[in-house]
Amino acid sequence: MARRDYYEVLGVTRQASPEEIKSAFRRAAIQHHPDKNPGNKEAEAAFKEAAEAYEVLRDAEKRRRYDQFGHDGVSGQPFAGFEDIFQTFGDIFGGGSIFEDLFGGGRARGGARRGTSLRCEIALDLLEVLGGTEKTLTIKRREPCPECGGSGARRGTAPRACGVCGGSGQVTRAHGFFSLRTTCPRCSGAGQIIEHVCPPCQGQGQVLHGHEVTIRVPPGMDEGMELRVPGEGEVGRGGGTAGDLYCRIRIKNHKLFRRQRENLILELPISFPQAALGAAVEVPTLTGTATLRIQPGTQSGEIFRLKGEGLPLPDGYGRGSLLVQVVIETPRRLSAEQKELLRRYAELEEKNLSPNRKSFFAKVKDFLGS
Numbered sequence: 001m002a003r004r005d006y007y008e009v010l011g012v013t014r015q016a017s018p019e020e021i022k023s024a025f026r027r028a029a030i031q032h033h034p035d036k037n038p039g040n041k042e043a044e045a046a047f048k049e050a051a052e053a054y055e056v057l058r059d060a061e062k063r064r065r066y067d068q069f070g071h072d073g074v075s076g077q078p079f080a081g082f083e084d085i086f087q088t089f090g091d092i093f094g095g096g097s098i099f100e101d102l103f104g105g106g107r108a109r110g111g112a113r114r115g116t117s118l119r120c121e122i123a124l125d126l127l128e129v130l131g132g133t134e135k136t137l138t139i140k141r142r143e144p145c146p147e148c149g150g151s152g153a154r155r156g157t158a159p160r161a162c163g164v165c166g167g168s169g170q171v172t173r174a175h176g177f178f179s180l181r182t183t184c185p186r187c188s189g190a191g192q193i194i195e196h197v198c199p200p201c202q203g204q205g206q207v208l209h210g211h212e213v214t215i216r217v218p219p220g221m222d223e224g225m226e227l228r229v230p231g232e233g234e235v236g237r238g239g240g241t242a243g244d245l246y247c248r249i250r251i252k253n254h255k256l257f258r259r260q261r262e263n264l265i266l267e268l269p270i271s272f273p274q275a276a277l278g279a280a281v282e283v284p285t286l287t288g289t290a291t292l293r294i295q296p297g298t299q300s301g302e303i304f305r306l307k308g309e310g311l312p313l314p315d316g317y318g319r320g321s322l323l324v325q326v327v328i329e330t331p332r333r334l335s336a337e338q339k340e341l342l343r344r345y346a347e348l349e350e351k352n353l354s355p356n357r358k359s360f361f362a363k364v365k366d367f368l369g370s
Contacts, residue, residue: 003071006053014067018058025054113189115234115243116142123250124221126257126264129311130286132219136212139245141234143209145201150237152205154196162187190237205237215247220312222261225249256284262320263310269329270294283324285309292324300328 007014010024028050030036037043056062056074065073122135144150153159161167165184169191173180183189197203213232221227226246233243251259258265268283278296282289283306290306303325310320334342 004049006057006066009049009053010057016057021054021057025050025058113237113240115236115240117233117243117246119246119248121250122215122217122227122247123252124217125252126254126259126286126311128217129221129251130219133217134214135217136214137247138210138212139232140208141211142204142206143211143235145198145205145207147200148198148205150205152194152198152201152203154198157196159192159194162191162193165191167191206235213245215245217249218316220262220314220316221249221251222259222314223249223251225314257286257322259311260323262313263323264320265323265325268292268324268326270298270326272328272330274298275300275326275328283322285322286311290322294326298326300326302326 007016010016010021010028012020012024016024029047032043032047032050056066062074118139118141120137120139122137124133145152148155151159162169162184164186165171169184169187169189170181171184173182184191187193194203198205201207211232213229215227215229217227226248229245229247231242232245235242256266264286266283268281270279270281273279274281274294275298276296278298279294281292281294283292285306286309290309292304292306294304303323306322306324308319309322312319331338
């Protein structure tokens, strides 16, 4: 029977990135995992096929040989069974087997468990986006209980090894021609049983505690970006590593400027004489002021660019621009002298129509057929 193309198996193109291939395999593993499809031979075959495809396409050299020679280029490395597949792909989600990481909450053998990652929000104003900043936050996270030292057992007592799994935190279940290790149902993967629980932590071995963390925020951050602070999540259990802290960025509104990625937008009101005759105007920037030269005959809504007065690019190279959109302001109150001058200007304007107005009236006349 002909073997399917590995890219087709994972549902990706030949130009797919390593991350896209990794995500495609994760989806396939979840969909076809034997524990979710008990007794389904087709699901077993699909799971193994997806694992074989990923084992080749995740490795740059194997992928190169496969792209050049097809299955013949990688035919010397068959899989012996599902346990081999689990071990081969155990690095996908940061430790343990695929089964443990996808369905076991990150437990490793022996009851070790990685700490939960936490999330927070950091609000920045535009000056902090411009220069970067440091933020000190107080986060609540679970830490080892000081009463029991993290064991979960009442002081003076100790946990005992689980009799079902023998302290490993896992039991083995047979599925036809292969077997799977699963989390022990008696101890929930902890590998031990607590008979006399610690009152303060109720046997959990952890209590909530406020913790201060200082986060370095680089320049150029934008709305919705995330900063990862390794090891600042909740502590692991049973010797497991700590989780991470993910900080989502929120940008505060500014009274004058609107943000457009690395550019800033400023709406500047100007008078009709300034627009008609031209002018030099001082405009605000994030760090002070700059001179903007308005050209004669400027129209309302026209945009002027002041290069380098925007925000830093996220990669740290260069800054955006300040985009100044001029809006011609019509005065609401006029003195008698101003009214008279405008009447005289209007009379002259009627005698000397601008090119745009001439074109417009010609179109209207043609439209009306007269």
